[in-house]
Amino acid sequence: MATGVDRKAASGTPRLRAPLLQRVWLHRVDYLYVAPALGVMLLVIAYPVYYTITLSFFKTSPSLAMADSAFVGFDNYATVLASDSFRDTTMNTAIWTFFSTLVSFALGFGAALALDREFVGRGVLRGLLLVPYVVSAVAASYVWRWIYHSDYGVIGALATALHLTDRPINFLDNTHTALASLIVVNIWKEFPFAMIMMLAGLQTVPEHLHRAAMVDGAGPWHRFWHVTAPHLRGVSVVTLLLMAVANLNSFTIPWIMTGGGPAGSSDIWITQVYQIAFGRVRFGLASAYSVILFAAMMALGVAYVRALGGAKSARAE
């Protein structure tokens, strides 16, 4: 619901901020509209977050009965942060998130640029490239497990048939290659998302600017760099942040394909949290871990909201 205050701001007159209560009253209908959604969010998000933060300060009993739990202050956080496994897992998480996000984005962007041009079969190709995104992550993980299989995998069989190696390649049972192998699967699964987002972004680039640039003698690279890229800045940042958040939260592929192994080499924060909570029944410790993960996600969330604002500004310009 537009207000007088907003209209003034939009029309360029000096922005006069009304008192808080007055602004709330002015937006009362808006608050009514969002109240049901807010209520549900409080129920399914706020309470679990509150409960998780509370648990993170307790040494919990396996039955989770708070009567049997002991307040330990920040001990759980100290235990998590001081553990060797946290250091290794954090490094794995950083590698997983960084490469999954960046390479997926680069591939998706490249595919979007290619598919933005008119050519025969473009529609079919768009559909085919979307397949990894719509395939269930569980099904994809099992299929890739067999593609990678260290004894009878398709890739290993091809490599030996072509005399590239003398034995099948050990992808998932090797501490040096397990994480990289999972990242490849994640990229395969995620890049169509970047492609869709960037294709949508490309639709917003005004055609007349391209034509004007061509008249001025700009080549393809200059048109991309000076016309296309500036228009895609906002959507790129949003896409990268959404993918980073998704990858930081990504559980299915690593859990199904390696369970974090071998020897913890593909363990990331989220699989570690699951393992501590449900495999080892340490809910207090797992909650502390989750709060750390939550803080990282919130940082990305704040960046996302700011980027959204930036994207709006860029469009307005």
Next chain:
Amino acid sequence: METERRAKPSFACVDRRAFVAGSAAAAAWLASGRRALSDAKTGIDAATWTPSYITSIAGTVDIDTRAECAKVVPLDYKGRLTYWWNGTNQASPDIDKKFEAEFFQAFSETYPNIEIEKQNLDYNQMLDKLRTAALGNAAPMAARLPILWGVEFAAKGQLQEFSPADVGYPVEDYWPGAMKSVAWQRKTYGVPTNNETMGFIWNAALFKAAGLDPEKAPPTWADVVAYSKTIKDKTGKNGFGLVARANAGNTPFRFMPQIWANGGGALDEADDHPTYKKILLDSDGTKLSLQQIVDMYVRDRSAPASALTNTQTENEDPFLAGNLAMMIGHPLEFAYMLDHAKKATGADKPIADAVVADMRYGQMPMGKARRAVVFGGSNVHVFKPDVVDSGKVDTMAAKAFIAFLTGPEWSTKLSWDSSNPSNLRGFKSVWMKQRLAQIKFLDVTTSMLPYGIPFPVVPESAEIMNIVVPEMMQNVLTQKMSVADASAAAAKRVKDLIGEL
């Protein structure tokens, strides 16, 4: 109801009364707590439970399940039960799927007014789901769990006290080792449904091709290492089907027998009088076992490279394709091979048929200390009302169902090719006789029962076996740690764990 059909001279020692008398130790334990029972790890007398003895008692009694259950709960009882179990799946042999379907059909015919809401869960996911459900007060009223898991729920206070006597069966109808697995702090929290031990399986054709005696299993674990290398060197096929996936129950079931055989352990569960207070993960026996798997996997490369992500399921197809020579398994593996060989087509068919013909079972190899195998199985438990979905447990419906499930008939039929009846009268039933005739190698795996060692009966057992032990294996197999360091790290984890909880 049972009636003795015939009494052979050799059967005199298993007369019901004699059996009751012979099981006095079990009964005594129930009165005096777990220490007394642990005197005889499983309570199964190796001299008695021989293949010939098992064959001699099969088919000697008649069972009337309906009449036995009617004594516990009237057949017209009206009620509702929610039930979770790890049952058959798409890959299960057809006979198992048939018996499972028949079981639920027979129950609904016997108790037409009891409604069962059932969930069949995957083995590797069931424990986490059940833990979460119980914490969220959404557990089923009854659940059939692998032998390792129940005590954790009992220790959390989530299970009701429940014993065979509650469903009309005397405690002495079950092996003492099985009763031990449903006990926590001198109270009984379930009824055994089936108990089994595994055997050592090999492909005789691959043994022959490698110049080994095709009719003899490797006598010791050191021989398994040597055989595995010989097979790899001579045939190019993988030797021993090592299983080392983390957080998968298959892993400890196959590695702990090797550790125990070599004189090691997780705790002191292999001792005649276990206290569960000694940690043996850093013992010489455990280190020797770790070194043996390192020799196979790292030095000789004679075990599948995929061992770190494999469960036993991933060993089955390579074995059927003649690409794997040795593995550890139940009689179920033979049923699986037979079933899948029948379904094989094209060029796969003759290969699969040949492997089935060349499949052999033997006793588990010896180690420096003993011959050992996990005393496995499942138990059925009843949850407390406050952790159950509706907040209520229909105890009568649970009793009716458990009486039906754990009686001689269905505890035999439901373990047809994979286990043994928990209810020892099942061994005397006509269905046991049919099984012995139908299921190849059943006598071999059953003859391993006296060598069975139960996992430690402590709430931390699932974590020790499913997480600590597999991670110790992965640490040495990936060469992330030396054998000494990995075993010391695992021992420290267990020490912290036992002290912490």
